[in-house]
Amino acid sequence: MLDVKAIRKNFPILDRKVYGKPLVYLDNAATSQKPHSVIQSLVDYYEGYNANVHRGVHALSMEATDKYEEARHKVARFIGAPKPESVIWTRNTSEAINLVAYTWAAANIKAGDEIVVSQMEHHSNLVPWQKVARDNGATLQVIPITKEGVLDPSQTDSFITRKTKLLAINQVSNSLGTINPVKSLTKKAHAFGAKVLIDGAQSVPHMPVDVKDLDCDFLAFSGHKMLGPTGIGALYVKPDVLEKMEPFLRGGEMVLEVWNDRATWNGLPMRFEAGTPNIADAIALGAAVDYLTALGMDNVREHEKQLTQYALSQLKQIEELDLFGPMDVSQRGGILPFHNSEVHPHDLGTYLDREGIAIRTGHHCTMPLMRAMGIVATARASLYIYNTEEEVDKLVAVLKDALRYFTDGTKRANRPG
Amino acid sequence: MLDVKAIRKNFPILDRKVYGKPLVYLDNAATSQKPHSVIQSLVDYYEGYNANVHRGVHALSMEATDKYEEARHKVARFIGAPKPESVIWTRNTSEAINLVAYTWAAANIKAGDEIVVSQMEHHSNLVPWQKVARDNGATLQVIPITKEGVLDPSQTDSFITRKTKLLAINQVSNSLGTINPVKSLTKKAHAFGAKVLIDGAQSVPHMPVDVKDLDCDFLAFSGHKMLGPTGIGALYVKPDVLEKMEPFLRGGEMVLEVWNDRATWNGLPMRFEAGTPNIADAIALGAAVDYLTALGMDNVREHEKQLTQYALSQLKQIEELDLFGPMDVSQRGGILPFHNSEVHPHDLGTYLDREGIAIRTGHHCTMPLMRAMGIVATARASLYIYNTEEEVDKLVAVLKDALRYFTDGTKRANRPG
Amino acid sequence: MAQSAQTDLDDLYGDVILDHCRNPRNSNPVEPADLRADGVNPFCGDEVHLQVALKNGRAARVGVQSVGCSINRASASIMAEALEDKTPAHMSALAQAVRAMMDGKSSTDWVFQGHADLRALEQVREFPVRIKCALLPWTTLEDELTGRQD
C-alpha cells in the first residue's frame, strides 16, 4: 500500500491554503497535481539542456534528444508497448483520438460500416467519430447502459457485429467511475475483424494497463491526469497498424525527403510528429512515469479502491444524495459523482470551494450520458494517490452542511455571530 | 538598445559549461533559451494553482482560467490582434499551419485554384499545402528566388493572379535570414481575393509584427522560438475568417451541446481547442511575451541587426566560406548560414561543438531551397537577444581553426603537446 | 468548520438571493404574451422561460419560470419583479445595466432606483464562474428584445 503521508510531502501544492483553509483537492479526474520531481525535471531541462531535438550536432541537442527519447521508452514500458516507436506524443487524449480519426479511420471506415461506442463516452471519444461516420457514410452505434451505470450486458454483444469496423470505448468512465471490460470487448471486436481504440484517460493514471494484455489497436491517454504536465499525452498504436497509417500533421521532422511537389515520410514515430515537439513536457511525463512506477501501479489501484470503498460507505449515509456508478469497487475507479434533487451541483461546488474542497460540477463532457441518466449535471469528487480518509471525512461533513444550508430555511438564524 | 549583460543574467542556461567551455548558444532559429521568469511561471503554476480550466467552480480552476486567458490577451496584444479570441493555441507553428490546411483550406481551395508559396519555405509551410493541392485538385506554385536568396522581384508578381486562392509565405526565412515583403505581397494577394497565411516562426520572436498592419488572414508562430516553453504556439486568424471556419480537432471544450449523433460548437476561440489545453505553457508564453515587451521589440530588432552586421563583416573575412542570404541587414534577420566546399557542415558543427559553440548543420527543413541553391546542407549560426560580439568573435576564431584542421594535412604535427 | 465559509457564502447567497430563490416572484406562466423568450445554458442545465403581456406599451403581466442553480433562479425572480410595468426600452436598459454591473463596469445608478434587489446580484461578481448563471435571465430577455428590433 501507499505511504500517503510521504507522498503528500512530494506535492508542493498540497501545502496551499484556499480561503485560509487547507486545500482538499478532489478534482483529479479533471487533472492531477504534480510531484516535485516532475516540476524539477522542467526546471532542469530549461536551465540545463534546452535545445531542439533530432539532428542537432551540438551537445545540448544531443542531451535533449537522449532524454526526450528516453521518456518515450519510459512511457512505452509503462503501458507494456512492444516498441518505443509505437508511442506517439500528442497534446492530450483528445488529440490522440482525433489523430486516429483523421488517419486510420478516415482511410479505413467505409460506407455501411459501423463505429461502436458506449453511452458513457467523453465527448472526446464521441464527437470525432460523429465526423468520421458522417464523412464516410458509416453509422455510429451506441451501447446502452443500465441504471447502475455499466454497459448493459444483455445488449452489448448484439452491438459488436460483422459490420463493426471500430470499437472506441473508455476503460474507466470519467463520469461514473465504471471500469469497462475492455479486454473481453477487444477480443469480441477482433473476432469480427474490427479494430479497437481504448480511451485510457482515466485508466492509465490509476491502474496497471498493458497494451499487450489488452491487445488493443489504439490506446489514448493524457499526461496531465497522471502527475505529468499539461500539453503532453500519448497515442499507442499496434506496430502493424501504425506501419500502414498515413501521416496526420505534415511539416518538419516527419519527412524524409521533400521536393516542391511531393515528399516522402520519415520512419516511426517521427512520421506522426510534425514540427518541434513538446520536448520539456515529454521529459517531465517520463519523470511522472518514474514516480508512478516507483509507487507501483498495483499499489496505486489498491489505495484508490480502498479509499473509494470508504468514500462510498460515507456518502451513502447522506440520505438526500443520489450516487451514480457501480457500488462494487472492483468494477469502479476512484470517481464519485453525486446529486441532490433540490440543490444544484453548482451551489454545492461553490459551498465546498469556500471550505477549500475542490470538486467538479457539470456534465463532465458527457452530455449524452447525462441525458440518458435523466439529469443535467452532477457534482463529482475524484481521488488520487495523495488523498486520505480524513479528506473524505471533510468532504462528507461539509457536504452535509451545504445541503442543510441550501435546503433548511432556518439555518441563518441558527448560525452564531 | 539592449543591455545584453543584464539580459544574460536572466538566462540560467548561459552559465552552463559544455566540455568545460562556456556555452555559446547560436542555435536560436531552432529554439531559443528561456529566461528565469518563464521557468518560474511554470513552477508557480504547478506549485500554486494547477487545475483544469474553464467551468471549474473551485478556486484553483478559476485562478488557472484567469491566468490562462490573460496569457491569450498578452499574445494577442503582442501581435496587434483585434481580439484575444482570434488567437488559437497550438503546439507549434507546424500545427498552426496544419490547422489552416485541414479547415479553411480543405473547405475553400477548389479544383483549378492555386496555392502560392516561395522557394524558401520551411517544410512545415510546404508539405501541408502539397496535400491540400492534391486532395482538392489545386496547383502549388513556387515563387523562385535569386542567387542572393531573395524572392525574384522580376517574377513574384506573375505568380499572384486571379487563380491564387492562398498565399502561404514566411516573413523571415529560417535558412537564409531573408525578410520577405509580406505586407505588400498580402496587398497584392488580397487584390485578387486570395487569403494570406504568414509563417511568422522566425519573425514574431525577432521584430515588431502587427497583424492589423500586415492585414494577413493567418499568422502562425511558435512559443519555443521566442523565449517561451516547448509545446505551445499560436495561430492568429482574422475574425471574419475564423467565424466561418469549421472545427479541426473535436472533443471536450470545443462543443456546446452534444447528442449521440451530433454536436453544436462552442464559441471562439474554444471551438478550435479540443481537450485539456497546454495550460502551463500558455501561461509561460505569456511570461515570455512580458519579457520581450519589456525589452521592446524595436530594440530586439535593432540589437540583432547590429550584431548581424558585425557577424557578416567578420565572416566575410574568412575567404573559404560561402555566405548565403542578403548582405543588406535591413533585409535580413539574425540568421547566418555558411558553407565550405571542402569541409562538410557536420564536421564544422562537431568541431564548434567541442568548443562549446552550438550551431545547427543540415538542410534546416528546407530541402527544396537547398536543392535550388545547389547544395545539400549548410552550417547556420542564429542570433538572439543574449548574443554578443564576443561570441561572434569566438565563432569566427574557432571556425578558422576548424577549416585549418580539416583542410590542412600538417596541422597535427604543428599542435603542441 | 462551516461557519467561516458561511460568512463568505452569505455574500453570494445573501438573504435577498435566498429569498428570491425560495419564493420566486411572478412565476406563473402568462398567456397570451407579447414578449416570450426561452434561454438555456447547456453547460449546467440552467433554464429560463419568460413571458410578458404588454398593455399601453408597458408590462401588465410578467411570468418567469426558471430551473437550475440558486443564482439563476434568484436572478430570474429578481428580473420578474423588476420588469413589472416597464416599457420594452426600459427593460433593455435594465438588462444592459445588469450586464455592465457584472462586467465590473461603473453602474448607472438611476437604473437601479426602485430596484434595490438588483444590487444583490452584484455579489456574484466575486464568484466569476457563477456570473453566467446570474446573467442567463437577462441575456435571454435581451436576445428577445433585440430580436424584435431587427
Next chain:
Amino acid sequence: MAQSAQTDLDDLYGDVILDHCRNPRNSNPVEPADLRADGVNPFCGDEVHLQVALKNGRAARVGVQSVGCSINRASASIMAEALEDKTPAHMSALAQAVRAMMDGKSSTDWVFQGHADLRALEQVREFPVRIKCALLPWTTLEDELTGRQD
C-alpha cells in the same frame, strides 16, 4: 583555445580516420560488378556507391566512392579496404559486427582480426549524431546483401 578541443576531436578524427578520408582506398569504380549498391542519407547528403566484382565467390575487385562528411568518407574507405578478398557471407558478418560495435554491443573480436582500421570507427560512438554517418556505407552493403538473399 582550439587545442583542448583538438584533444577531444582527435578521438573522433583520429589519424586513421583522417588518413582514409584524405586518401580513400579502392575509390575507382569497378565495372562490371557482381555486387552493386548505392546509399544516401538525405538529411545531410552523405552518399555511398559500392561495386564488387567476385571471383570464385570472393571479392576480386572492390570500388567504393563516397560524398559527404569526413566520417562517412573514412568509413567508406575503411570498408573498401576490408572487403578485399572476402566472401559475401564474410562481408555480411563484417557489416553486422560494425553495426553491433556502433550500438555499443560487445564486439565479436575475431571479425576484426586483420582489420585494425575498423577499430578506429569505434570512436564515433562518442559522437552519437555522427553514428549514422559512419554506418551509411555498411548499411548500404547490408541492404544489397540481404536483398540478394530474398
